[in-house]
Amino acid sequence: MLKVIGKIVIIVSEKNIFSLTNKYYSYVFRVGDGGILEHIYYGSSLKNPNNSVSHHYQTHRDGVLHFQGKKNYNLSELPQEYPTFGSTDFRFPAFHCKNSDGNTATVLKYKNHRIIKGKNYLSALPSARGGECSTLIVCLEDNLHKIEVDLAYTIYDNYGVLVRSANIKNNGNNKLELNNIYSSSIDLPASEYEILHLHGSWSRELSEESMIVPSGRFVIESNRGSSSAAHFPFIAVCEEQCNEIHGNIYSSSLIYSGNHSISVEKGEFNDVRLLTGINSFNFNWSLNPGDNFQTPEAVHVYSKNGLRGMSNIWHSFIRDKITPKNFNIKPRPTYLNTWESSYFDIDHQKVLKLADKALSIGLEMIVLDDGWFDRRIDDSSSLGDWYADAKRFPDGIQDLAIQIKRKGLKFGIWIEPEMISTKSELFKKHPDWVLKAPGRIPSLGRNQLVLDYCNADVVNYIFDKLDKLLSGGNIDYIKWDMNRNMSEVGSPVVSAKQQLEVPHRYILGLYSLLNRLTKKYPNVLFENCASGGNRLDLGMLRYMSQSWPSDMSDPIGRLNIINGCSYLFPLDVLSAYIGPSPNHQNGRISSINSRFNAGAFCAAKGISLSDSDIDNNANELAKLINFAKEHATDMIGGSFYRLKKSANVFCWQYITKDKKKCFLLYFHILSGPNEPFQHIKLVELEKNSKYKQTSNGKLYSGNLLMENGFTLPYVSMTNDNKSISYMPKGDFSSKLFVFKKV
DSSP: OEEEETTEEEEEOTTOEEEEEOSSOEEEEEEOGGGOEEEEEEESOOSSGGGOOOSOOOOOOTTOOOGGGOTTOOSSSOOBSSOBSSSSOOSOOSEEEEOTTSOOOOOOEEEEEEEEESOOOOSSSOOOOOSSEEEEEEEEEETTTTEEEEEEEEEESSOSEEEEEEEEEEOSSSOEEEEEEEEEEEEEOSOOEEEEEEEOOTTSOOEEEEEEOOSEEEEEEOOSSSOOSSEEEEEEEEETTOOSSSBOEEEEEESOSSSEEEEEEEOTTSOEEEEEEEOOTTOOEEEOTTOEEEOOOEEEEEESBHHHHHHHHHHHHIIIIISOTTTTTSOOOOEEESHHHHTTOOOHHHHHHHHHHHHHTTOOEEEEOSSOBTTOSSTTBOTTOOSBOTTTSTTHHHHHHHHHHHTTOEEEEEEOTTEEESBSHHHHHOTTSBOOOTTOOOOOBTTEEEBOTTSHHHHHHHHHHHHHHHTTSOOOEEEEOOOOOOOSOOOTTSOGGGGGGHHHHHHHHHHHHHHHHHHHOTTSEEEEOBTTBTTOSHHHHTTOSEEOOOSOOSHHHHHHHHHHHHTTSOGGGBEEEEOOSSOTTTOOOOOHHHHHHTTTTSSEEEEOOOHHHHHHTHHHHHHHHHHHHHTTTTTSSOEEEEEEEOSSEEEEEEEOTTSSEEEEEEEEOSOOTTOOOOEEOOOSOOTTSEEEETTTOOEEEHHHHHHTOEEOOBOOSOOOOTTSOBOOSSSSEEEEEEEEEO
């Protein structure tokens, strides 16, 4: 059967060979001996994908078990689509469950398939949008225990992206205990691979690390209740000698915000298995007869053009198919956040004064941060009581918002609706509304506990509070924070036998709340924050148009974070502001200009400074804010390139969507004596076009900038040669260039 949908070709041959092909890649598998799905090929687009030759040969191996008595046929090295455990494959499985016989042996064999135009949306989980795409659904079955698994493969016309998920159905008469149920498995043939992954902690999120794939199993995971800053849910498996512009890359992420696991296993025969899904550690799901379990969507990107090609695919896909439609092409307002000006000591009049300061330097929005709700004078109280402090905001938040908007500014507000303080009216009334383990002393984080989003009453209460806050129609922006991981995880509304379901049930409750709020208030700009980047993932971005990637606002501390973000995320889903100097996280002193430049390519830009800092730097701030507003539309939908990264140099390039402007950002971290010149070649310009450097009017051809390159400014204590472009003197200096096509 041949099915052509737009630029997509899906072929199912008479021999049950399945292939999905677009202009970017082909993905091929077949129904092998005994009904097992065997993976054949994943790579560059093929003209005749169903003629692909399997990498696997059936051969005798001493010490290897033969699957179901079939001579020379074993699963220990067979590349599979959705491997199980218990029938000769000893690698880590995609599916593992305890059946009514008390064992975990499962054999999933091909039952049928169907092809649909577009894709199905997941009912309780965020999922990628459809459009010009089609989906192959292959049904597998364990006939003995009546387990049915639908594997969904979505391929798009215009993206080098494969979206996969699994739906498990219990068609038997007995309960199943699901132990691990990954969204996807990809078995790659033996080769020399490297792993690129992103790790970190608070204020140093998204640090990149590369390593050769070792024998055994390498896992990045979270068991914290969030996708976490420790191991970001993204991995790239790179073939040997891959770099920014060359080489085959297989990358994976998950549209999920809870406990994830992405593993790379090199087996005894050097095959490599990539598993993506919910973390199986501390997880169990009781699947009753007639019920089903839906996994989150795993998103895979294949690139034959190295890391740059991979990032370009991710960026366009996330913009077009993940982030909310209402904001994915809109410029963001510049803003002033009240935190560093006042901290918890904030009131109605102070906000109005800050609004006047914001106006004086050209900002467009004021964001009221923590401290606005009842008795919130420090971080020890009041989370859960989402109503304005009557003494400090006697007329309420709506009246304040109206006054702000009369001044010509937008109004935003900070909330942390998943948390509760033990000193709160809500905790007095409902001490049972928190995640807790009976008999255990709860561990506190920032003096707070986690609300039990497994409980529908809790979710409804928070919805009602936020609905009341938003229903006045005067709030333009919400900063949604989450400042602690889960501990002593348990729920009073979940049975003792099902307590290992709590982390996933919590995430389902969170998604139900976000779905209700964002549907009712589609014109409110939501920003995702979790102590910075502790829950920066595709699941949260499905509801929220932008994310705060880190509390590290020092420019040098942020460079690695932004660089790491850029492997997956377009920078137009990130926010940045000019924070205080000395920096609160590392004590570094840096210029206003460098603090701005570190986030220059992020769509959302603002400031969070003390009154005196604003007053003392008003002229420079006004110039930078004017620059941000002038180029606000430019920073949406363009192309970002990592040109150079070393211990002392970062150089990035950004080209606008209409290709009319090119921005070049150069950071020189530590100054040294008698330094060599730095030279950089720009990329993806129009070679026959002319580009004018706006700072001095010099003209360059695109061909010259790409082939001969551009000499970066020099860091020197003396600027006595007018023919040389200089950087600001000293450490932590930066310069941003703008080239306009003429």
